[in-house]
Amino acid sequence: MAVHNADVAAIFNRLADLLEIEEANPFRVRAYRRAAQTIEDLPESLSGMIARGEKLSTLPGIGDDLAGKIREIVESGHLKAMDEVEARTPSTLAALTSVPDLGPKRVHMLHEELGIETLEDLTEAAAAGKLKELPRFSAAMEKKVLDELRRRGETEQRFRLSTAEDFAEALCTHLRTVRGIGEVVVAGSYRRRKETVGDLDILVTAKDGARVIDHFVGYEEVDQVLSKGTTRSTVILKCGIQVDVRVVPEESYGAALHYFTGSKGHNIAVRKLGMDKGLKINEYGVFRGEKRIAGRTEEEVYRSVKLPYIEPELREDRGEIDAAFAGTLPKLVALADIRGDLHVHTRASDGKSTLREMAEAARARGYSYLGITDHSKHATVAHGLDAKRLAAELDDIDRLNDELEGITLIKSCEVDILADGKLDLPASILKRLDYTVCAVHYRFDLDRDKQTERIIRAMDNRYFTILAHPTGRLLGERPGYAVDLERVMAAAKERGCFLEINGHPARLDLDDVRARAAKEMDIRIAITTDAHSTAGLGAIRYGVDQARRGWLEADDVLNTRPWPKLKAMLAR
DNA sequence: GCCGTTTTCGGCCCGACTGTTTTCAGTCG
Numbered sequence: 229m230a231v232h233n234a235d236v237a238a239i240f241n242r243l244a245d246l247l248e249i250e251e252a253n254p255f256r257v258r259a260y261r262r263a264a265q266t267i268e269d270l271p272e273s274l275s276g277m278i279a280r281g282e283k284l285s286t287l288p289g290i291g292d293d294l295a296g297k298i299r300e301i302v303e304s305g306h307l308k309a310m311d312e313v314e315a316r317t318p319s320t321l322a323a324l325t326s327v328p329d330l331g332p333k334r335v336h337m338l339h340e341e342l343g344i345e346t347l348e349d350l351t352e353a354a355a356a357g358k359l360k361e362l363p364r365f366s367a368a369m370e371k372k373v374l375d376e377l378r379r380r381g382e383t384e385q386r387f388r389l390s391t392a393e394d395f396a397e398a399l400c401t402h403l404r405t406v407r408g409i410g411e412v413v414v415a416g417s418y419r420r421r422k423e424t425v426g427d428l429d430i431l432v433t434a435k436d437g438a439r440v441i442d443h444f445v446g447y448e449e450v451d452q453v454l455s456k457g458t459t460r461s462t463v464i465l466k467c468g469i470q471v472d473v474r475v476v477p478e479e480s481y482g483a484a485l486h487y488f489t490g491s492k493g494h495n496i497a498v499r500k501l502g503m504d505k506g507l508k509i510n511e512y513g514v515f516r517g518e519k520r521i522a523g524r525t526e527e528e529v530y531r532s533v534k535l536p537y538i539e540p541e542l543r544e545d546r547g548e549i550d551a552a553f554a555g556t557l558p559k560l561v562a563l564a565d566i567r568g569d570l571h572v573h574t575r576a577s578d579g580k581s582t583l584r585e586m587a588e589a590a591r592a593r594g595y596s597y598l599g600i601t602d603h604s605k606h607a608t609v610a611h612g613l614d615a616k617r618l619a620a621e622l623d624d625i626d627r628l629n630d631e632l633e634g635i636t637l638i639k640s641c642e643v644d645i646l647a648d649g650k651l652d653l654p655a656s657i658l659k660r661l662d663y664t665v666c667a668v669h670y671r672f673d674l675d676r677d678k679q680t681e682r683i684i685r686a687m688d689n690r691y692f693t694i695l696a697h698p699t700g701r702l703l704g705e706r707p708g709y710a711v712d713l714e715r716v717m718a719a720a721k722e723r724g725c726f727l728e729i730n731g732h733p734a735r736l737d738l739d740d741v742r743a744r745a746a747k748e749m750d751i752r753i754a755i756t757t758d759a760h761s762t763a764g765l766g767a768i769r770y771g772v773d774q775a776r777r778g779w780l781e782a783d784d785v786l787n788t789r790p791w792p793k794l795k796a797m798l799a800r
Numbered sequence: 801g802c803c804g805t806t807t808t809c810g811g812c813c814c815g816a817c818t819g820t821t822t823t824c825a826g827t828c829g
Contacts, residue, residue, distance in 0.1 A: 255812055259801035291802050331827055334820090364820035416829090429829080455817055462817090462828090472829075474816095492813095492829075499813055510814060 230676065231302045233267050233274055239307055240264035240294075245322035246313050248332035249339070262289035265493065267298075269546045271745035273714055275302045320346045327376055329369055337362055351377050379468075387469055388703050389770060390733035392418055392425040395469055399447060400430065403473075406443045409434050410478050415488035420540045421773035423736040424703055427470035429488045437475035444473050480512045483523035486530075487511035493545030494538075501533040501549070509533075541776040546744075560776040561755075563769050565788040568597035571642065571665050571696060571728065571756030572765065576621050577602035578610035580761040583621075583628055583637065589762035591635035597791040599638040600625060601665045604652040606644035613641070615657040622660055636791060638662050642696060647671045649685025651692065658691035663798040665728065665756075667696035668709065676710035683711065684719040690800050694754050694786075695720065697730040697737040705734065713742055721751050724800050726786060729778075731771025732758045743778025752797070753778075754786045 244260035266289050267274065277284060284295035301307050317339070324335045324347065338344040341362055342353050350373070353359055359370040387395075396414045403412045409432060413419070416429030434440045438458045445453050445461055454462040460474045476484040487495060487510065502509040507516055513523025514532040522528035527537050535552045539560055542548040551557045573579030574586055581589070583600065590598040602621060603612035613621060618641055625637045642665045644652035651658065651666065658664060666686055674682060686692055698716065699708025720727060727746055730737050735758065738746065746753055755771040757764055775785060782788040786797065 253801080256801045258812075262802080289802065293801060329818095329827070333826065362820095364826080366820065369820080427829090457817060460816065487814095488829085490829085496813055503813080508814090512815095 231275060231305050233270055235305075236274055236298055236301050237264040237267040239301055239310055240267070240297075242319060242322050243307070243310055243313060245325055245332070246317045246319065249321055249325070249336050250313070250317050251332070251336060259289065259294070263294050265545075266290060269544065269741060271741055271748060274298055276714065278302055318345045323347055324350060327373055329372060334364065337364070347377065386424040386426050386704065388733050389418070389421065389423055389425055389736075389773070390767075392428060392469065395449075395465060395467055395471075396428050396430070399428070399449070399465075399471065402447050403430065403432060403440070403444060406434070406440050408436055409440065411481055413485065415485055416490060419489045420491065420543055421777060423739065423774065425469075427472065430471060430473045431481075431484055431488050432473060432475045433478045433481050433484075434475050435477065440475050441473065474511070476511065478524075479520070480523050482525035482528050483509065483513045484511045486526045489540050489543060491544050494543035494548070497545055497549050498529070498533060498535075501535070505533060507532060539776065541773065542779065544777075558779045558781045561772060561780050561782045561785050561788065563772050565782040565785065566595070566755065566768055566772065567790060568595045568599065568638075568787050568794075569757055569759065569765060569768060570599040570638075570640070570663075570694065570754045570787050571601050571730065572598060572759040573602055573610075573642070574600060574621075576617070577607070577612055578760060583624055585762050586759070586765075587628065587632055587635050587637055589765055591632075593765060593768075595635060597636045597638050597794075599640045599663070599665075601640045601642040604641055604643045606646065606652040607642075607669055612644070612652075615653055618653065618657055619660070638791070640664060642667055643691075644669055645683060645686040647674070647682065649682045649688075651686060651689050655691060658689075661691070662795060663693035664691055665694045665696045665754075666692050668700055672700060672706075672709040674709070676712055679709050680712040680715050683716050687716075687719050687723050687725050692723075692725055693798050693800070694726045694728050696728045696756075697735050697758070698727055698742070699737050699739075701737055702734045703736065708737070714745075717742075717746055717749055717751055721749055726752050726754055726798075728754045728756055729771045729774050730756055730758050731767040731769070731774070732764075733767060733770050736770060736774045738774070738778070740774055740777035743775060743780060747778060747780055747784050752786045753780060753784060756787075 240260045241264045244257045248257045266287050278299060284290055284298055285292055297307055321335055321339055324330055325332060342358055344350050344353055354370050354374045359365050360367040400412045411433045413431050414428055415431045418425050432440050441456060441461045445456055445463060449465045450463045451466045452464045462472045464470050499509045507514050513520040514529055522532040530537050538548050538552055572586055574583050587598060603610040605612045605614040622639050625639055629637055639661050640663050641661055645666050645668050646652055701708035727738060729743055755775050757767040759765045786794060
């Protein structure tokens with residue numbers, strides 16, 4: 229059984245949770261968490277590194293001990309140290325700390341005093357009124373725990389970025405009506421443009437914090453008020469999303485924005501740099517002793533530790549600080565760099581808009597070209613095109629291109645990769661296309677090796693150009709199919725194929741880490757929308773966000789080029 | 801458990817809010 233990075237990270241995280249419940253040395257706990265983070269962010273596989281004899285202890289936060297443990301997990305699928313801890317402290321206890329108000333200390337007590345091991349035990353004990361009897365528990369808390377456990381079944385815990393945007397924008401509009409309000413900005417993972425958002429962190433500048441908070445908790449969408457002070461408050465909206473609002477004075481705006489944008493790892497790293505210079509950095513500013521020396525803008529905060537400004541999408545503690553020092557921060561691709569979309573559908577298959585409508589919408593966005601990629605015949609539910617219907621569409625495109633000014637339609641197709649790795653249409657029609665977008669749409673259940681080989685075999689076809697949504701995941705709905713993307717990328721590189729960042733908010737596939745790995749392998753990426761209507765073209769910005777999180781520059785992205793240049797690149 | 805130009809021991813980010821509390825621990829971000 230192959231062991232993946234995510235498996236190793238999960239073991240370390242669980243071990244950290246359990247050690248914390250056992251009240252182990254908190255710094256040891258942190259070391260496991262930090263190692264798990266490093267591993268999650270690692271663009272290459274640990275098993276591959278081990279096979280190549282690379283030293284794992286060169287990775288940040290991984291010393292000789294953890295390197296040995298990683299090797300043990302990768303080689304045996306198992307960690308003895310974990311078994312030993314689990315013998316004392318059942319692994320199921322780790323899940324309990326995800327319940328609000330239950331940290332390691334209380335979970336420890338629940339285990340010791342009531343013998344609780346699982347969420348089910350916890351629900352039972354809470355329902356039986358046993359929690360409130362314990363020291364440092366109360367009836368109110370018991371009720372809160374019960375409510376939370378009930379709520380869990382009903383609402384999902386993370387929201388797609390696009391969904392979070394809907395809630396956030398409405399709430400910000402509400403906040404901006406407060407008298408005396410200054411800035412209103414959504415910070416946190418939302419500002420870092422993470423693909424899903426757990427909660428919203430809203431930063432506000434104002435002199436009168438209490439007034440802002442009163443107005444905030446009075447928002448009609450507020451379902452529960454979890455805390456309410458004069459500078460901060462936490463609520464849960466009716467849609468289930470948690471929102472934190474923080475009010476700071478204007479002179480602290482930059483420091484607070486930096487602080488609340490995170491990520492935590494990035495902040496810690498910056499704060500440490502400050503400490504080295506005898507500075508204290510918190511959400512109110514940068515201080516030397518009692519004296520505030522910076523904090524009005526984020527640029528000031530960075531400048532105080534001799535760093536250039538770092539874009540929010542890069543603030544994940546994945547090497548951006550070192551890059552900033554070295555002057556090698558990427559000049560991130562921007563929405564304005566995109567010259568055309570390469571993956572869209574029309575009514576010919578399962579889209580809602582006509583060729584002409586799509587073309588005009590693309591032109592209105594300032595694009596100079598639009599690649600038409602209706603489904604191929606295997607996608608029967610999507611009215612996929614057979615060779616004959618595709619030929620007819622290509623003729624339509626020719627005719628329309630003669631009429632259209634300022635936009636060129638490009639001939640393409642989203643070709644199904646069949647289960648055996650063949651493409652769904654014959655060469656006789658594929659050769660008429662300028663490029664193809666190839667995708668797996670069924671048989672997600674193949675095992676990892678078979679799925680990987682299926683895709684690589686498809687790439688052997690000279691008409692294969694871009695691999696669409698490489699993992700097939702749908703955020704909040706289904707995980708991707710099992711596939712060895714490292715091998716797929718290496719195969720793409722060899723054959724001159726490309727990968728996609730599909731900007732559809734449910735896909736965002738490739739993800740940030742994989743996109744960066746592709747960049748490092750010198751594989752160019754197409755940022756597309758998979759639009760099924762003219763409105764769908766707007767999703768390009770989510771794709772750009774994901775690309776920026778993957779450190780991509782304009783040159784790394786195929787469709788930042790004018791069509792003639794791009795056409796030459798796509799030819800195999 | 802990691803780390804190091806102050807390096808093999810002794811550090812390891814910091815503040816707000818809540819209520820377990822009445823002077824502070826626990827939790828969260």
